[in-house]
Amino acid sequence: MTRRVLPYRVPAEDVVSAETWRLVVEDGEVPLPEAMPDWDYQMDLSLRRTVRVDLERARRQSGLPDDTPLVLSAVWTATGSNLSGPAQQIPMPAYADGIAEFHFRLRGADLGGLLLLDTALLLAERRVDARPSTPRRAGSVLWSDRQTLRLQGDAPQFPMAVIDFARTSFPDDAAWHLQISGGLDSATMGSLLLLVNERNSTTANAFQKASKPGPVDRIVLSAVYADAARIMVEHALNQDDFTEDTDFPEGSLGATLLNLVEQLFPGQSITDIRLRRQQSPALFASDLQAAVKIFEV
Structure with a gap:
């Protein structure tokens, strides 16, 4: 494991014993998998983890007083949405061994791409009388690790909403509509929105059962998917x-579209694909239908 060289003392890695993240499902809990290919933006994630800290060693090896406030923090980052945020912070006791039980829920609408889960043992408060070789700033990292979860595979993923098309300008009997807005440099999460007509029960029910269709x-x-x-x-x-x-910037609409085109038409230039569509649109439609492997269920 590569360890960062910090400008202050930190404890040995074994002062923290961290269990793997667990995914809370209907039947209980399972170890966090490497990927969830059936995940979609309507699926929230409930996560748990137990972390134990030998606080006496952690403080002593860092050159900190015995009563120095420490906190365990979990932070999430989603590459598909370019969003991140604090998941949970748990203050550590002053003298006893520290046991933190993380349990939080992440909204599916905020996620996408690769989910990064960072856990860290931090200095909770600034120390004004600290020696130069010891941690002094609030938020100084004494220990950290990262676990990842891939939330989407080859299929394009984007936010969606189920609405009544009769209240919109869309045809009342249409089943869905993919809305694209903004330029190619805009963030994908803010540029794509799949709208599903709640009046079309077959389509609405299919998305409700997307995790177990x-x-x-x-x-x-x-x-x-083929139409989108x-x-x-x-x-x-x-x-x-x-x-x-x-x-294109990472996480932008242009980067998402380029990745999709490269997956569907590997080894072909954008110029060639564009010419094929212009010269033979019907054949291009069949090419695209074959590329997305429609109805291969």
């Missing part, structure tokens, strides 16, 4: 500045 649900989800991929690809090809040489 039945045969009909899988067909509906496949059709929505088509809309996204066509939107990308309509932009003159959409090329493989453009350096």
Whole structure:
């Protein structure tokens, strides 16, 4: 394990004993997997973890007084949404061994891509009388680790909402609508929104059961994915500045669209794909249908 060299003393790694993160599911708890390919933005994540700290050794080896306030902190970061935030902070006792039971829920709408879970033992307060070799600033890291969870695979993932299309400008009987707004440099999470018509019970039910879909649900989800991929690809090809040489910011709409096009049409240049669509749109539609493997359930 690579360890950062900090400008102050820190304790040995073994002063902290951290269990793996656990995912709370309907039937109990399971160890956090490496990936959740069936995850979608309607699926919140409930997470638990137990961390034990030998506080006497942690303070002594860091050169800290016995009563120095310490805190264990968990922070999450989602690469797909470019969002992050504190999940939970647990103050450590002054003299007893520290046992922290993390338990929190993350909103699916805030997540996407790779979920990073960082746990750290921190100095809780600034020390004005600290020696130069010891931690002094509030938030100084004495120990940390990171665990990751991949929340999306090859399929494009974006926020969605179930609404009544009769209250909108969309056709009352349409099943879904993918809304794309903003430029290619805009954040993906703020640029894409899948709207599902609550009046279409077949489609609405399929998304409600997305984590455990039945045969009909899988067909509906496949059709929505194929249509969303088509809309996204066509939107990308309509932009003159959409090329493989453009350096789109990480997490941007342009980067998301470029990744999708590269997955669906590996080894093909954007220029060739754009020309094929212009010269033979019907054949291109069939190419795209084959690329997304529609109805392969």
